[in-house]
Amino acid sequence: MQASWAGTLAFVATAGLATMVASTDLVALVVALGLFGAGTAAFTVAFATAVRRSRTEEILVPSLFFLQGSAPRAVRRRLFASLAVEVAAAFGTAGVRPNTSLAFGILAPMYGLGLVGLWAARHGAFPPRSRPADGRRRAPVRPEAGPGYHRPSESD
Numbered sequence: 732m733q734a735s736w737a738g739t740l741a742f743v744a745t746a747g748l749a750t751m752v753a754s755t756d757l758v759a760l761v762v763a764l765g766l767f768g769a770g771t772a773a774f775t776v777a778f779a780t781a782v783r784r785s786r787t788e789e790i791l792v793p794s795l796f797f798l799q800g801s802a803p804r805a806v807r808r809r810l811f812a813s814l815a816v817e818v819a820a821a822f823g824t825a826g827v828r829p830n831t832s833l834a835f836g837i838l839a840p841m842y843g844l845g846l847v848g849l850w851a852a853r854h855g856a857f858p859p860r861s862r863p864a865d866g867r868r869r870a871p872v873r874p875e876a877g878p879g880y881h882r883p884s885e886s887d
Contacts, residue, residue: 732806732809732810732813732850733753734846735809735810735814735843735846735847736809736813736845737845738766738813738817738842738846738851739813739814739816739817739820739842739843740765741762741766742762742817742820742821742836742839742842742869743816743820745758745759745816746759746761746762746763746820746821746824746833746836746839746855747820747824749824749828749831749832749833750828750833750881753831755880756831756833757832759824759832759833759836760832760833760835762839762883763821763835763836763838763839764835764838766817766839766841766842766876767835767838767839767841767842769842769845770835770839770840770841770843770844770845770846771841771845772845773845773846773848773849774844774845774848774849774850776849777795777796777845777848777849777852777871778848778852780849780852780853781795781848781851781852783791784852784857785860786860787860788857788858788859788860789846789857789858789861790855790857794855794857795848795851795855796844796847796848797847797850797854798810798811798847798850798851798855800856801855801856801857802850802851802856806850810843810846810847810850811847813843813846814840814843814844814847817839817842818840818842818843819838819842820836821836821837821840822837823837824836825837828874829882831851833835836873841862842881846874
């Protein structure tokens with residue numbers, strides 16, 4: 732969550748400065764493209780981690796990238812607030828100077844979205860799968876069938 736806000740603040744500061752001082756466009760462009768690259772990498776790692784976890788847990792796209800039922804309310808609020816600030820800054824600064832490099836700021840919110848998915852893939856709570864990943868049905872689990880359990884036979 733701290734990384735999300737650090738990237739958001741860097742983007743807002745550089746894009747905001749670039750709207751007022753045209754000579755800082757290059758800095759804002761580098762930050763926006765850097766955040767887009769980092770967000771794409773985070774998104775990819777989140778997806779790979781979720782695929783690995785999906786062998787034993789039921790992971791759906793809404794619970795992974797929108798945190799529906801997989802994260803506490805405080806986590807959702809912080810991560811989505813950061814993403815919302817990125818989106819607002821991206822559209823606001825690109826709208827003020829649309830035919831400049833500030834238009835690339837529209838790509839920066841990928842950073843916030845990628846970190847949302849990464850948080851969920853690493854820390855999210857998902858229900859267990861009802862079927863294994865190979866599609867076979869699981870045998871029902873009996874509470875008494877633990878280690879050392881001896882199934883009674885007719886002779887017992």
